[in-house]
Amino acid sequence: MKKILALVLVLIMALGLAACAAPAAPAEEPTPAAEPETEKVDSQAILAELKTPAEESNWERTTSSQEVIDFLKVVAEHSAGRIILDTTGAEKLVGKGDMLYFPLGDAKPTRVQGCFITPEEIDRVVKFVKDEAGEAHYDQDVIEKIRQARLNGFTHYMIVVAEGAASGMAGSMPAASEVEEVSSEVRVLPGEEGVVMPIDQGSLEEMKTGSYKFAANISSVDAKKRQMTLTVYGYDAYRAEDVDALDVGSVFSTHLDGAVEAQNVTVEKIEKNEDNGTVSINGGIEEGGVDLWRSGDIYRTVTYDDYPVYYMVGELVLPVDDSVTLSDSSASVDAVPVETNGAIEVGKAVSEDKDNWTPYNTTVFTKDGVVSNILRIWVP
Numbered sequence: 245m246k247k248i249l250a251l252v253l254v255l256i257m258a259l260g261l262a263a264c265a266a267p268a269a270p271a272e273e274p275t276p277a278a279e280p281e282t283e284k285v286d287s288q289a290i291l292a293e294l295k296t297p298a299e300e301s302n303w304e305r306t307t308s309s310q311e312v313i314d315f316l317k318v319v320a321e322h323s324a325g326r327i328i329l330d331t332t333g334a335e336k337l338v339g340k341g342d343m344l345y346f347p348l349g350d351a352k353p354t355r356v357q358g359c360f361i362t363p364e365e366i367d368r369v370v371k372f373v374k375d376e377a378g379e380a381h382y383d384q385d386v387i388e389k390i391r392q393a394r395l396n397g398f399t400h401y402m403i404v405v406a407e408g409a410a411s412g413m414a415g416s417m418p419a420a421s422e423v424e425e426v427s428s429e430v431r432v433l434p435g436e437e438g439v440v441m442p443i444d445q446g447s448l449e450e451m452k453t454g455s456y457k458f459a460a461n462i463s464s465v466d467a468k469k470r471q472m473t474l475t476v477y478g479y480d481a482y483r484a485e486d487v488d489a490l491d492v493g494s495v496f497s498t499h500l501d502g503a504v505e506a507q508n509v510t511v512e513k514i515e516k517n518e519d520n521g522t523v524s525i526n527g528g529i530e531e532g533g534v535d536l537w538r539s540g541d542i543y544r545t546v547t548y549d550d551y552p553v554y555y556m557v558g559e560l561v562l563p564v565d566d567s568v569t570l571s572d573s574s575a576s577v578d579a580v581p582v583e584t585n586g587a588i589e590v591g592k593a594v595s596e597d598k599d600n601w602t603p604y605n606t607t608v609f610t611k612d613g614v615v616s617n618i619l620r621i622w623v624p
Contacts, residue, residue: 287322294318382519432483433497439508440487440496442480443542448558451476453613459554459603462618465591470564472615477603479552480506480545487523487536487543490514496525498534498545499555509534522546549624554603563614564590570618574605577622590618 297311337343341360346353435441446456461475480498490496494511515524526533529547536543537550545553570590573581584593594601601620609617 285322290322291319294322380517384519432486435497436508438495440482440490440494442482442497442506445478445481448476448560451560451610451613452562455611457607457609458557459552460601460606460608461603462594462601462606462608464598465564465587465594467588467591470566470587471561472564472608473559473561474608475559476557477554478557479554482536482543484538484541484543487538490523490525499553500534502553502555504556551604562610565611565614565616568615568617570620572620574600574620574622577624579622 294315297315336355341358343356343358344353345356431444433441433444445458446454450456451458459477459479461477463473463475465472482496486496490511492511492514495508496511497506497508499506500509509526512526514526515528517523521538523536523538523543524533525536528535534553535546537546547553564587566587567585568587568590570584570593571581572584572593573579575582584590605621605623607619607621608615609619
């Protein structure tokens with residue numbers, strides 16, 4: 245019986261092994277998906293035809309910093325970062341101040357180690373110097389020169405023009421210093437009780453019939469219809485007495501960072517400097533706060549390079565006087581103003597340089613809702 249049982253077990257095992265040894269049918273391999281065809285870019289050809297911003301303008305104007313940045317981005321994209329100053333070598337740099345120095349006259353650049361300083365380290369150094377220096381002292385002669393430079397072209401007031409000044413503008417442009425003049429009727433905007441409000445500079449509806457001067461972006465001048473399409477810009481200006489009364493806990497209304505809508509801001513810290521006529525609220529613009537600069541009996545918001553913090557008021561279409569005058573000194577810092585007279589000629593001047601009429605350099609004067617004068621100045 246044992247022999248029979250063993251024989252049966254052996255037969256079962258043999259059949260099992262035979263079954264395991266049977267080859268399995270090969271599984272069908274999935275067909276790989278076709279890769280999408282990508283358009284090949286000839287980077288060498290692009291780089292060969294690429295012109296610098298100065299070459300693009302035929303060396304007729306100064307290249308802006310943004311144009312230089314855009315140009316460098318194109319070069320870096322099509323050279324994988326291997327082109328620097330018209331030669332290779334950047335691919336070997338490892339960062340942290342590792343740099344190529346290519347002095348004029350040398351055949352090839354020299355690899356040197358520059359001083360690498362992080363933005364955080366710069367902030368700490370500046371803070372240390374400011375803390376150690378104590379109270380700042382300003383040279384009043386320098387301050388006065390800066391103040392006069394601002395008065396002579398870098399400021400606009402969107403304030404109702406006094407009757408006498410308005411009637412006198414028809415024949416000639418006012419002096420640049422007159423831009424700071426404000427009519428005797430200075431009123432503040434209505435607001436919540438206890439909130440310091442900016443000076444009321446007039447609504448778009450009032451500008452359609454009143455006499456104003458304001459910063460503007462001129463879009464076009466239709467000489468046939470005698471119409472000008474423009475965007476009006478304003479900035480917050482406050483009575484000096486209201487700003488002088490500000491303290492920690494005070495609340496004032498402002499178009500923070502040039503926002504279209506005004507908002508109430510609570511004063512958490514405030515620094516007043518009577519020597520140069522400035523007030524810094526909540527750390528000033530460097531910390532997301534507000535900087536104010538005094539001119540006469542008014543404080544205005546100020547940003548970098550002492551420009552006003554402009555906000556958009558809205559778009560207007562205004563009639564243009566047949567004898568409208570354009571005084572344009574935007575060519576350079578010491579340019580003699582070029583005067584253009586008449587709606588047709590002024591319209592041509594605007595259309596020939598249509599992208600360069602901005603609130604930073606353009607002031608529009610109106611009388612009874614009609615554009616009578618335009619002033620464009622040079623700005624850096």
